[in-house]
Amino acid sequence: MERAAGGYRQVYDWVQGQIASGALKEGDRMPTEKELAERFGVSRQTIRHATGLLVEEKVLTRIQGSGTYIGCIAKPRRTRRSMRIAVISTFYESYIFPPILRGIEHTLSAAGYAVQVSFTDNRTERERRILQQILSGDEVDGLLVEPSQSALPNPNLPLYEEFSKRHIPILFFHASYPELPFPCVRMDDAAMGEQAAKILLDHGHKKIGGIFKSDDRQGKLRYQGFLKAMAEAGLPTGGPEIVWIDTQETKDLAPIGAYVLSRWQNVTGAVCYNDEVAVQLVDIAERAGILVPEDLSLVGMDDANLAGVCRVPLTTLQHPKEVLGEKAAENLLRMIDNPAFDGNVLFAPKVVERESVTSPKEDISL
Secondary structure, eight states: OOOTTTHHHHHHHHHHHHHHHTSSOTTOBOOOHHHHHHHHTOOHHHHHHHHHHHHHTTSEEEETTTEEEESSSOSOOOOOOOOEEEEEESOOSSTTHHHHHHHHHHHHHHTTOEEEEEEOTTOHHHHHHHHHHHHHHTOOSEEEEOOSSTTSOOTTHHHHHHHHHTTOOEEEESOOOTTSOOOEEEEOHHHHHHHHHHHHHHTTOOSEEEEEESSSHHHHHHHHHHHHHHHHTTOOOSSTTEEEEOHHHHHOOGGGHHHHHHHTTTOSEEEESSHHHHHHHHHHHHHTTOOTTTTOEEEOSBOOHHHHHSSSOOBEEBOOTHHHHHHHHHHHHHHHHOTTOOOOEEEOOOEEOOSSOOOOOSSOOO
């Protein structure tokens, strides 16, 4: 058991001692929570408690997306402006990405900023090259990033920390890396998964499957919400009816279509990671002689354009798309002007009912 009573005090006293000795001076940046937790053998929550007390006492100052500093005033912000923002996204040409990026570009351009857009194809090695190129130029005032494979360990964290050392604000959209303190503008993905499951539950489904994305945090959070709804309904979870797929498989489910359906032999309804997956499953099911929604109800997520034009229009959860892009850009601009501004935003999903969900048949065998 962690030294619950004295663990935080040890950290608290160490910071005070470092300041008294001159080892830490006004404006110095504190070690990260991870570094302190390893140094003292305590949890990050304990570190957060100790530094929180010091912030309340004006000994430390936290700056969102930058770090924690000694004194009431942190290191000064960048005064030189290049009037250029770097935007890093996973994709551009398909799904919900064009309106998100349009919202970002319109907002930044209206504020007089040039926009430098790059795409990673959801690959960390491409992300690394892009970050290195931006750092070598040092000609941006801020960074808007959609993380690559955010559910997996990321080798690029030191590059993001370098931006922070240079006082270049970073804001993530869609998801963030849990090891980094930077704010994020995103959907409440756990709420999306929960509401998607509740749509099926409200229609009387009890044999419910799911297909979720394994390499992005959105998939893990949507599954987390799904689990919550199922637990509240007193239904079992975690069996073979849950299928995990990666980025490549979301683009083309055909090679594993039969496998997915084999996992759903007794399922009457399923929650899909997003509309792109759900639309493919409508076709895969039809080719196998399974009708949507008569034999299998499907719920998508994001309310992409393709959800409404699918052969069976999808019941789904709404994503704000362009509005999310606008808010991400707006909050980054506010962080540039005020490093203490909290840029975090969580959008609540809304249900869009169409034709892909109905009540289950009394007896079904897929």
